[in-house]
Amino acid sequence: MSIAVPHGGPVAAPPPPEPTPAEPNYLNHSYGIWSWLTTVDHKRIGILYLVSISVFFVVGGLAAGLVRLNLLSYNSALLTEDAYNRAFTAHGVVMLFFFLIPAVPGVLGNFFIPMMVGAKDMAFPKLNLASWYVFMAGAAFGVWAILTGGIDTGWTLYPPYSSRSSQSNVVPGVIGVFISGFSSIMTGLNIMVTVHKMRCPGMTWGRMPLFVWSLYATSLIQLLGTPVVAITVLLLGVERVAGIGIFDPSIGGDPLLFQHLFWFYSHPAVYIMILPGMGVVSEIITCFSRKNIFGYHAVAWSSMGIAVVGFLLWAHHMFVAGISFYAAMLFSFLSMLVAVPSAIKVFNWTGTLYRGSITFQAPMLFTLGFLVLFTIGGLTGLFLATLGTDIHLHDTYFVVAHFHFVMVGGMVLAYMAGIHFWWPKMTGRMYSDWWSRVAASIIIVGFFLTFIPQFIIGYHGMPRRYPNYPAEFQVYNVMSTAGASILGLGYLLPAFYLTLSLFYGKKAPANPWSATGLEWQTPSPPTVHNFDHKPVVVCGPYEYAIGVDQMGRGLPEPPGPGEAQDPASRSGPTPPPGPQQKETEVVG
Amino acid sequence: MSASHHSPVLKHHFEDLGQQHASERLGMWMFLATEILFFGGLFGAYTCYRLWYPTEFEYASSYMNVKFATINTVMLITSSLTMTLAIRSARIGDRAGLYRNLLITFALGTAFMVLKGFEYAHDFHEHILPGAASFGGQIKSNAEAQGIDTGKVRLFLCFYYIMTGIHGVHIIVGLGCILWLVQQTYANKIPPENYSTVEVVSLYWHLVDAIWLFLMPLLYLAGAGLKTGGGH
Numbered sequence: 001m002s003i004a005v006p007h008g009g010p011v012a013a014p015p016p017p018e019p020t021p022a023e024p025n026y027l028n029h030s031y032g033i034w035s036w037l038t039t040v041d042h043k044r045i046g047i048l049y050l051v052s053i054s055v056f057f058v059v060g061g062l063a064a065g066l067v068r069l070n071l072l073s074y075n076s077a078l079l080t081e082d083a084y085n086r087a088f089t090a091h092g093v094v095m096l097f098f099f100l101i102p103a104v105p106g107v108l109g110n111f112f113i114p115m116m117v118g119a120k121d122m123a124f125p126k127l128n129l130a131s132w133y134v135f136m137a138g139a140a141f142g143v144w145a146i147l148t149g150g151i152d153t154g155w156t157l158y159p160p161y162s163s164r165s166s167q168s169n170v171v172p173g174v175i176g177v178f179i180s181g182f183s184s185i186m187t188g189l190n191i192m193v194t195v196h197k198m199r200c201p202g203m204t205w206g207r208m209p210l211f212v213w214s215l216y217a218t219s220l221i222q223l224l225g226t227p228v229v230a231i232t233v234l235l236l237g238v239e240r241v242a243g244i245g246i247f248d249p250s251i252g253g254d255p256l257l258f259q260h261l262f263w264f265y266s267h268p269a270v271y272i273m274i275l276p277g278m279g280v281v282s283e284i285i286t287c288f289s290r291k292n293i294f295g296y297h298a299v300a301w302s303s304m305g306i307a308v309v310g311f312l313l314w315a316h317h318m319f320v321a322g323i324s325f326y327a328a329m330l331f332s333f334l335s336m337l338v339a340v341p342s343a344i345k346v347f348n349w350t351g352t353l354y355r356g357s358i359t360f361q362a363p364m365l366f367t368l369g370f371l372v373l374f375t376i377g378g379l380t381g382l383f384l385a386t387l388g389t390d391i392h393l394h395d396t397y398f399v400v401a402h403f404h405f406v407m408v409g410g411m412v413l414a415y416m417a418g419i420h421f422w423w424p425k426m427t428g429r430m431y432s433d434w435w436s437r438v439a440a441s442i443i444i445v446g447f448f449l450t451f452i453p454q455f456i457i458g459y460h461g462m463p464r465r466y467p468n469y470p471a472e473f474q475v476y477n478v479m480s481t482a483g484a485s486i487l488g489l490g491y492l493l494p495a496f497y498l499t500l501s502l503f504y505g506k507k508a509p510a511n512p513w514s515a516t517g518l519e520w521q522t523p524s525p526p527t528v529h530n531f532d533h534k535p536v537v538v539c540g541p542y543e544y545a546i547g548v549d550q551m552g553r554g555l556p557e558p559p560g561p562g563e564a565q566d567p568a569s570r571s572g573p574t575p576p577p578g579p580q581q582k583e584t585e586v587v588g
Numbered sequence: 589m590s591a592s593h594h595s596p597v598l599k600h601h602f603e604d605l606g607q608q609h610a611s612e613r614l615g616m617w618m619f620l621a622t623e624i625l626f627f628g629g630l631f632g633a634y635t636c637y638r639l640w641y642p643t644e645f646e647y648a649s650s651y652m653n654v655k656f657a658t659i660n661t662v663m664l665i666t667s668s669l670t671m672t673l674a675i676r677s678a679r680i681g682d683r684a685g686l687y688r689n690l691l692i693t694f695a696l697g698t699a700f701m702v703l704k705g706f707e708y709a710h711d712f713h714e715h716i717l718p719g720a721a722s723f724g725g726q727i728k729s730n731a732e733a734q735g736i737d738t739g740k741v742r743l744f745l746c747f748y749y750i751m752t753g754i755h756g757v758h759i760i761v762g763l764g765c766i767l768w769l770v771q772q773t774y775a776n777k778i779p780p781e782n783y784s785t786v787e788v789v790s791l792y793w794h795l796v797d798a799i800w801l802f803l804m805p806l807l808y809l810a811g812a813g814l815k816t817g818g819g820h
Contacts, residue, residue, distance in 0.1 A: 121601035123611040189618050197611040198601075223618055227626035235633075235750065244718040244746045246633055251739035251746075252644075257636060261629050 025428070025525045040125035041528060046111030047426070048132050049102060050419075054495075056098040056139060059146075063091035065488065068481040074474050076467045084467040086150030086168065093155045094146070097177055098139045100411055101269065104276030105187050105222070106135070108418045109215045111426060113191055115519035115526065116209050118200025118535040123193040131186035138180025145172035154465060156262065159247045159255050163239040174237040181226045184272070188222030191215055200518075202537030207550065209517050209541040210293065213300040214279025217307035221268045221275075225311070229265030232258065259321060263314035271310040274374075274406060275303055277414030278345055281367050284421050285349050286542045287515045288364035289356025290558055293542045295348040302341035309338045319390050328387055335385035342378050346371065359559060361513075362436035366417030369444040373409025377402055380455070395465075398458025401451045409447055416443070416494065423498065424508030428525040431501035435493060443490035449483025514558035516542055516549045597782040609784040616788045620795050623758075627799055630754070634747050634806060637740075644740035649811030651716050651727050652748065656707045657808040660700050661800065667696035668797045671790045674769075678783035686773050686786070693793070694766045697759055704756060718745035748807050755803060758796045765789045 026043045036044060066087040070078045079087060110128065114121055122128045145151055151173045153162040162170050195208070195216050236258065239245025247258045286293040293299060313334040315323055323331075349371060358364065380402040383389050393399060420440075424430055453476035458464075462473050469477070511520040518535055519526075538552040547555045595605055602608040638645050670692045677685035711717065715725030723742055731738050769789055772778050778785055 119601070124615060125601065127615075185622055189615055189622070192618055193611050193615045196614055197607060223622055224625050227622045228629045231626050231629040231754075234754075235630075238750060243720065244742070244749070246637075246743065246746050246750070251743045252637070252641060252737065253743060254636070257633055261633070264629075 023523060024527060025523065026528050027428070027525050029528050038129075040121070040129050042110050042114050042122045042125065042128060043426075043526060043530075045128050045132055046107050046109075049106035049110060049135075050426075052132075052136060052139070053099050053103055053106065056094050056143075057491075059143065060091050060094035060099055061488065061491065063087050063094065063146075064484065067091060068484040070467060071469075071477045072481050074469050074471045074477075079467065081467050082152060083150075085152035085154075085465070086146075088465060089151045089154055090146045093142060093151065093173060093177070095407075096155055096269070096273075097180055098135075098142060100273040100407060101184055102135060102180075102187070103273075103411070103415050104280060104418060105184075105191065105215060105218060105272075106132075108211075108280065108415075108422060109187065109191055109218075109276065112422065112519050113194055113212060113215060114198065115522065115530050116212050116517055117195060117198055117203055118518050118531065118537065119194060119198035120529045120531070122190045123198055124190050127186050128190050131183045131190070134186065135180050135183035138176045138178070138183060140176070141172045141179060142176030145169040145176060148172075156266070157233065157236060158262075159236060159239065159245075159258050160249060163236055163245060163247065170240055171237055174233045174240075178230050178233050178237070181230045184222045185226050188219035188226075191219045192223065195219075200535050200537060203518075203550075204537075206297070207537055207540050208300075209279075210282035210296070210299050210303075211276075211279035214275045214282070214303045217303040218272050218275045220304075220307045221272050221310065225265040225268040225272070228261060229269075232261040232265070256318070256321060256323070259318050260315065263317045264311075267314040267317065268307075268310045270403075270406070271306050273411050275306060277370065277374075277411040277418075278303065280414045280418035280421070281349065281370050282345075283515075283517070284363045284367045284417055285352050285371075286544060287421075287513050288361065288367070289353055289358050290544050291352055291356040291542075292540075292545050293348070294351030294354075295344075296540070296542070298344050299348050302344040305341035305344075306338060309334065309341070313338060316385055316390070319387060320394050332385055332387045332390075336382060339378060339382055339385075346375055346378070357558075360437070361420075361433065361559065362431075362440050363417045363421035363513075365437060365440035365444075366413045366420065369440065369447075370410055370413040370417065373405050373413065373444075373447065377405030377407075377409055380405065392461075393458065395463055396458040397454040397462045397464055400464050401454035401458055404451050404454075409451070413443070413447075416440070419494075419498075421513065422519075423501070424512045425519060425522075425524050425526070427502055427505075428508050428523075429501045429505030430508045430512065431505055432497045435497040439490055439493035439497070442486060442493065446483050446486030446488075446490050450480050450487055451483070453477070453479045453483075509556070511556055512559070514555045516544065516555065518550050521549060521551060521553075595779075595781060597777060597779065605781055609782075612784060612788050613791075616791045620791060623795055623799075627751075627754075630747070630751055631802065631806075634751070637743060637747075638806075638810070641737075641740040641743070644736055645744045646811035646814055647731060647734070647736050648727070648741040648744035648748075649807060649809070650814040651714075652808045652811070653707050653710065654808050654812055656703055657804055660703050661804050663696045663700050663703075664797045664800050667693045667700075668794055670696070671766075671793050675783060675786050675790055678773075678778055678786045679780055681780040683773060686778070687770065690766055690770050690773070694763060694770070697763045697766070701756060701759055701763075704752065716745065718742045718749060751803055751807065755796070755799055758799070762789075762793050762796050765792065 026041055036048065039045065039048075066079065067084070070076055070084055070087070072078075076084065110122070146169075149169050151166075151170055152168040153166050153170060157170070157174065157177075195212060199208070235246050239248055245251075245253060247253045247255050249255060282293060282299055313331050315327060315331040316335045319328050319332075360368075380398070384393055384399060384402060420431070420436055457469075457473045457476045460473070462469050508524040510522065510524050512524075513520075518531075518537070521535065522530055535551055537550045539548060539550060541550060543549070544555075549555055598605055599608060602611070670689045674686055674689035674693065677683075677689055714727070715723060716727050717723050720742075723738065723745070727741065728738060731741055766789065769778070769786060772785065
C-alpha cells in the first residue's frame, strides 16, 4: 500500500486532521425540533424512544427511591401509609408500562431491526411514528394520574378495590395503560412484518441475528397478549366510571375473571420484557468472546418456545386466590416447563464463553452480570412455581426479589449492555471506556446488595407492599436501601459519560467492536437510508471463527485486552482485505 | 433502485409493489389477529357467565330486539359483498364501479349504525339498562315475578352494551376507512396495480362483519325462544 501517489490519491493518503465536512448521516441531514417530531426514519424514532423512556426511568426510579427510603425504619420513615401505596404503584406502573415494555423494542428494535435485516426502514414508517405518539399520549395520562395524586391499587389494579373502593386516580391510569398498549401492538406488528417481508437477499431465517429472532418472539406476544389486557382494563374503567361492570360481585360478576384476563397478558408481558434482553445478550456474548454462538438454532427456537409456553402459565399468579387444585397443578407444571427454554439459552451462552477470547468492555461486563443475575432470578422462579413453597412465599419480598433479579438484573442490565454496545453506532461517538466499566461494576454490586437481603426477609415472611414491618427485619431493609443508593449512583454515571461522549467523545469507527452484523457495515452514525448499496448476505450471523461479517468481508482487528481502552484508535471503517486467522478452536 | 419501472404509488422503502402489497396484507392480517384477541377477552368472559347463569342470560336476551338485529345482519352481510365487489372494480380499473361499490358499502354501514341507534333509544325508553338505578320497567318487574336474579340480568345487559358498543366503534372506524378509500379513488391513488389498498380495508370490514355474526346469536338469539320477552 506504500505506492507514492502524486496527489489526490484516495487510497493510501492518511486522513487529514479533523475539520473535514461531516459525512451526511441520519442525525445531520435535517435539523430542528420539527424535523424530529415529524420524522418517519426508524433511527430517529428509536432516539425519540430513547429520550422518553430515559425520562420515565428517572420518574420510576425516584418512586423506587421513596419506597426504599420509607422502609429504612420499621414504622414508616417518610410517607403516610396511603402515600406509600401510591409510591410503589407509581414505581410499578411507570417502570413496567412506560420503561421495560418499550425499552428494547422501542429503542434498539426500532433502530436496529431494519439495519440487521438489511432494509431501508420498517415496513410501516408512519405507523412507527404513530406508535411513539400513542406511547407518549398513554404515558401523559399515566404521569398525570401519578402527579395529581397517584394510584393506590398496585400496578395489578385488582377489582373490586380498584373499581369500587379506591379513592385514587384509577381512571387516568387505566386510560394510560390502555393507550400505551396500542403503541406496543403497533411496534410489534411493525417488527413482525419487517422481519417477514423486508429481509435483504440472502438473509434467510437461519441467518438472522438472534436479536431479530428474540424481538420476533417478543412481537408475537405483544400482538396476541396486549389486546386482552386492553379489553380488560377497558372493562375495569367502564365499571369504575359508569358503575356497570363485568367483574362486580354485587351483580354476580367474578373478580377472579379479571385476574385471569389480566395475567393472560401480564404474565407473557414479563417475556415481552426479558426476551429482547436475551437477544441483546446473544449478540454481545458472541462478539466479545470472539466465537460463533454456541447452538444458534437452540437459542433462536427457545425464544419462540418461551413466547408460546409463556402464554400457558398465567394462573401461577393466582395459586392462593382460590383457583381449583387441579388447575393449580397444571399451571405449576407449565411454569416449570418455561424454565427449560430459558435454561437452554443460559447453557448455550455459557458454551459460547467456553474457551473464547473474552474481553471485558462495558457491554460484556453488563452481559456477564445479566448471565449471573438472570440465572439466580430464573432459579428462584422455580421456588415460586412449586405449589407448596408458593403458599409460603406468595406476596412476600421473595417474590419482589425474584422479579427484580429477572427484570432489573436481567432486563435492565441487558438494556444497558445494548445501549453501550450500539452507542457508537447510534451516535458516532465512543464513550469513556474506564468510566463505563466502573459504572457496570457499581451497578452489579449495588444490585446484589439491594436484592439479596430481600430474598432473606421474604423467606422469613415479610409481605410485599407493607409500609411497616417487625423491627428484626430492619437491618436487612437498611442494607437493601444502601444497595439501592449504590445502584442509583451506578445509573447516574452513564447519564453523565454517555452525554459527555456526544460532545467530547472520540469519533467511532464503523465497526468498533469488530462485530459481524449488517448494522456494522454502515458508517457511524448511519446514513438516512442505512445502506448505500443493497446488502447481500452470504453467511451466518456470527462467523467470528473465520472472521468474516454477514456479507463475507473480513472483520477489522477486534479490540484486544491490551488496547481495549481505546477501540476508536484502531483502523477506521475499512476492514482488512481478507479473512483473518483465528487461533482459538472453532466450537459450534 | 431501478428508476425505469417506478410506480407513483410505490413507497420509497420498498423494492417493488409486490413487496409493498405483501407487507400491507400481512400487516392487516396480524392486526386482525390482535382484534380477535381483543374481542376474545369479551367472548371468553361472556362464555363463563353464560355457563354459570343460563336462565338469567336467556331471560335478558329475550328482551333484545331480534327484528332490528336481523335487518342489521342482512345489511352487514350485503355490505361485505359490495366491499368485495369494490376490490374487483379496483382491480379491473373500473372507477365508476369502485365509487358505486364503496358508496353502497358506506351506506349500508351507516344504515346499520342508524338502526342500532334506534334500538338503543328503544332500550333506554324501556329501561333495559344495566345501571343499578336506571334498570327498571317490564324487564325488572317480570324478572322479580318469575324469581329471576336481576343482578345477573343486569350483568347480561353490561355485556350487551359493551360488546355492541365496541363493535359500533369498529364499524365507525371502518366507515372512516371507506370514506378515505373514496377520497383516494378521487385523487387517483388507486390505479389497478394498487388495488390491494381496497383489499386491506376489506379485510378489516369483513372481520367487523364476522364479529357481528357472533354477537347476533350470543346476544339476540340466546333467548329468542322464550315467550316472556318484550314481544318484539
